[in-house]
Amino acid sequence: MAVGEYKPGLEGIPATQSNISFIDGQQGLLEYRGIRIEELCRYSNFLETAYLLIFGELPTAKQFAAFVEDVNYRRRIKYRIRDMIKCFPESGQPMDALQSCIAALGMFYPLADLHDASFIYDATARLIAKMPTLVATFHLMRQGNDPVAPRDDLSYAANFLYMLNEKEPDPLAAHVFDVCLTLHAEHTVNASTFCALVTASTLTDPYTVLTSAIGTLSGPLHGGANEEVMRMLAEIGTIENVVPYLERKIKNKEKIMGFGHRIYKVKDPRANILQELAIKLFDRFGHDPYFDLAIELENQAAKYLAEKxxxxxxxFYSGLVYRKLGIPTDLFTPIFAIARTAGWLAHWKEQLADNRLFRPIQVYTGRHGVRYKPIGER
Ligand SMILES: CC(C)(COP(=O)(O)OP(=O)(O)OC[C@H]1O[C@@H](n2cnc3c(N)ncnc32)[C@H](O)[C@@H]1OP(=O)(O)O)[C@@H](O)C(=O)NCCC(=O)NCCS
Incomplete structure (x- = not known):
C-alpha cells in the first residue's frame, strides 16, 4: 500500500463513515440525522435529540416516554461513588473528577455482550442519566455540602440546575440550558469523538469509551475554550481595551479564544443561537457587561480575522449564557461533556455495528542502525 501524504492533525482525512451528523463549514450548516440544529433547538429537547442521535430516528411518543422514564430512573449514583468523590481534593479539576467517576462507574456495570441491544440501551440510558448527577455532586461536595438528590418530576435540564443550586430553576433558565445541551450534543468527528471511536474500536466497555472522550474534551483547544473566553473577557475588562488587546494578540500571533474552527469558515451556527439565548436571558435576568465586550470583540476581530x-x-457565547445561569466557570466543560455524551454514545454504537480496530501508520523520522552505547561511555 502506498503511504499517503502526512497531514498533521489528520486535517481533511476521513477517519470514519457516519450518518449521525453533518457540517457544511462554508454555509454554516449543522444537521443531526439530517435535521437542522436550528429546528431541533426550536422544537425538540435534549433527551429527544439524544434519542435521535443514538437510535437514528425521532422517537414515537411511546418510545420517548419510555426513554425519559429509563433515564430518570437511573439518575441516582451509588453511595460508593459519592464516597469516592468525597475523597477528591476540593481544588481538583471537575473534568478530572468526572473522568474518574465514569471510569469507576464501569466497575459497577461490567461489560456484557456488546452486540446485545439491551446492554447498549441500558448503558446509554445510565450514562446520560448519571453525568449531570456526578457533575453536581462533585460541585456540592467540594464546597463541603451534601449532594442534592435528583428529582424525577423535573426535566433533564431543570433537574441539573436544581441539583447544582439546590433550588428549582426559573422555566426560562431551564429551557435555555436545555437548548445549550441540544446544541452541544454532537459535532461529527472532533477530537473527543475521534478518541471515543478509537477506544470503542478495541471493543472495550462504554464507560472506558466515555472516560477517554472526557479526557480529550478537557483541553483548551477543544472543550476548555469557553472557560478561556471568560478569562479573556475578564482580562480585557473594558470596551476601550478591546482593540489594544486584539492588536497585541494578533501581533504576537496568539489565538483569540472562542474564535476559529477547523471546519467552519463562517460564523458557527451554534454561536448565533447562543447569542440569541444570551439576549433572552439578559432581558429577563439583567444585563451582563461582558456581553458588550464580547460584541465589541466580535465586531473588531472581523477586521483582522474574517478574511482568514x-x-x-x-x-464564544456559551460561557456568557452559563454565567447568567449562575454556573461556575470550571463547570462549563463538564456541562459540554454532559451534552456530548449523546454524540459519543451515538458514535460508539455506530462503530460497534461495523467495527474495525483503528491502527494508522506513522511516518518515521528517526535514526536507524544506532549502536548501543554502555552507560559509562555516554
Ligand atoms: C479551533 C482551532 C484549534 C482550529 O484551528 P486550526 O484549524 O488548527 O487552525 P490553525 O491553528 O492552524 O490556524 C490557522 C490560521 O488561523 C489563525 N487562527 C486560528 N484560530 C485563531 C484564533 N482563535 N485567533 C487568532 N487567529 C487564529 C492561526 O493563527 C493561523 O494563522 P496563520 O495561517 O497566519 O499562521 C483554532 O481556531 C483555535 O485554537 N481557536 C481558539 C480555541 C477555541 O476557540 N477552540 C474551540 C473550538 S470549537
Whole structure:
C-alpha cells in the first residue's frame, strides 16, 4: 500500500463513515440525522435529540416516554461513588473528577455482550442519566455540602440546575440550558469523538469509551475554550481595551479564544443561537457587561480575522449564557461533556455495528542502525 501524504492533525482525512451528523463549514450548516440544529433547538429537547442521535430516528411518543422514564430512573449514583468523590481534593479539576467517576462507574456495570441491544440501551440510558448527577455532586461536595438528590418530576435540564443550586430553576433558565445541551450534543468527528471511536474500536466497555472522550474534551483547544473566553473577557475588562488587546494578540500571533474552527469558515451556527439565548436571558435576568465586550470583540476581530475565515465558534457565547445561569466557570466543560455524551454514545454504537480496530501508520523520522552505547561511555 502506498503511504499517503502526512497531514498533521489528520486535517481533511476521513477517519470514519457516519450518518449521525453533518457540517457544511462554508454555509454554516449543522444537521443531526439530517435535521437542522436550528429546528431541533426550536422544537425538540435534549433527551429527544439524544434519542435521535443514538437510535437514528425521532422517537414515537411511546418510545420517548419510555426513554425519559429509563433515564430518570437511573439518575441516582451509588453511595460508593459519592464516597469516592468525597475523597477528591476540593481544588481538583471537575473534568478530572468526572473522568474518574465514569471510569469507576464501569466497575459497577461490567461489560456484557456488546452486540446485545439491551446492554447498549441500558448503558446509554445510565450514562446520560448519571453525568449531570456526578457533575453536581462533585460541585456540592467540594464546597463541603451534601449532594442534592435528583428529582424525577423535573426535566433533564431543570433537574441539573436544581441539583447544582439546590433550588428549582426559573422555566426560562431551564429551557435555555436545555437548548445549550441540544446544541452541544454532537459535532461529527472532533477530537473527543475521534478518541471515543478509537477506544470503542478495541471493543472495550462504554464507560472506558466515555472516560477517554472526557479526557480529550478537557483541553483548551477543544472543550476548555469557553472557560478561556471568560478569562479573556475578564482580562480585557473594558470596551476601550478591546482593540489594544486584539492588536497585541494578533501581533504576537496568539489565538483569540472562542474564535476559529477547523471546519467552519463562517460564523458557527451554534454561536448565533447562543447569542440569541444570551439576549433572552439578559432581558429577563439583567444585563451582563461582558456581553458588550464580547460584541465589541466580535465586531473588531472581523477586521483582522474574517478574511482568514475566522469567526466566533460555539464557545464564544456559551460561557456568557452559563454565567447568567449562575454556573461556575470550571463547570462549563463538564456541562459540554454532559451534552456530548449523546454524540459519543451515538458514535460508539455506530462503530460497534461495523467495527474495525483503528491502527494508522506513522511516518518515521528517526535514526536507524544506532549502536548501543554502555552507560559509562555516554
Ligand atoms: C479551533 C482551532 C484549534 C482550529 O484551528 P486550526 O484549524 O488548527 O487552525 P490553525 O491553528 O492552524 O490556524 C490557522 C490560521 O488561523 C489563525 N487562527 C486560528 N484560530 C485563531 C484564533 N482563535 N485567533 C487568532 N487567529 C487564529 C492561526 O493563527 C493561523 O494563522 P496563520 O495561517 O497566519 O499562521 C483554532 O481556531 C483555535 O485554537 N481557536 C481558539 C480555541 C477555541 O476557540 N477552540 C474551540 C473550538 S470549537
Amino acid at each position: 475565515g475566522i469567526f466566533p465558534n460555539v464557545d
